[in-house]
Amino acid sequence: MASGASPDAKLAVRRFVSSCVEVLNGYRPAAHLRRLAQPREAGMVVAQGLVGAQRVAEARRRSKLPVKARRTSPVAVVRSSLCEPRPGAVEAAVVLMAGDRTWAMALRLEQHGEAWLATTMRLI
Template sequence: MTTLATTEPPTVTVPAPARIRPPRLHGPRPWDRIAFRAPERSPSAHDDAAPHLVWPQPVVVDLPEPGAWCGALVRTCVEVLLGARPAAQLARWLTDDLYVSMSRRAGLAQALPTSARRVQVLRVHTCELPGSRHEASVVLHDGRRVRAAAVRIEVYRGRWRATALEIG
């Protein structure tokens, strides 16, 4: 038995000249690329010298008047329940739990045939609570009947956000 040997020229690797290498490959790295950890600090370093991070409370400026905002929110919620608006328009203004329950209820209402009706806000009464919160009662007319709603709003990231909503 004979084996055929192939003769391939040996591969010779030549390092690239220093002027072509990227500058980041020269010198030690300040952090480990694989483990993503910072270099160890010497025990003589003073921990007190590091500044403490303090997150300031968000400054609430130029918020809309809570009564008008609650009236507009409840009107939009009723229009979603009547099928005149998509529920996705409420995602920014409701908490996650409220949005899920509202979109689920709106999905049930879409199965029923409806006609577009204009919802009118008749009255809004607000009450201020401690901690930048407000509660409001809203009376509105949806084209067929007069409805009442109660809503609680809080400041969330510099804007109003509803945390509780009940529509009768």
């Protein structure tokens, strides 16, 4: 498996992760991930976004942080690691933080024409 990723693949991952973070923070509905996914996998990608947003909201409710800190600590990307196992496919592991919780997201994007579309996305 080749390490690293092409500039196009890196940009595609950055854009996809940015959209996912907006979903997790409640700034955009999970359904917006549908257009960023392969049609046959879109339902799973949207479902993972919805479940992730619910998990983040629940973690905020249960947090021991003061109420104000819970509301003002959005999900943020801490670091990411990418590899391009073949041209036109990129896989990434992303570390996210929300308040006092750390999350991981794994994803795969594949290039179709000019578009990079998600085939898999899991929030762990």
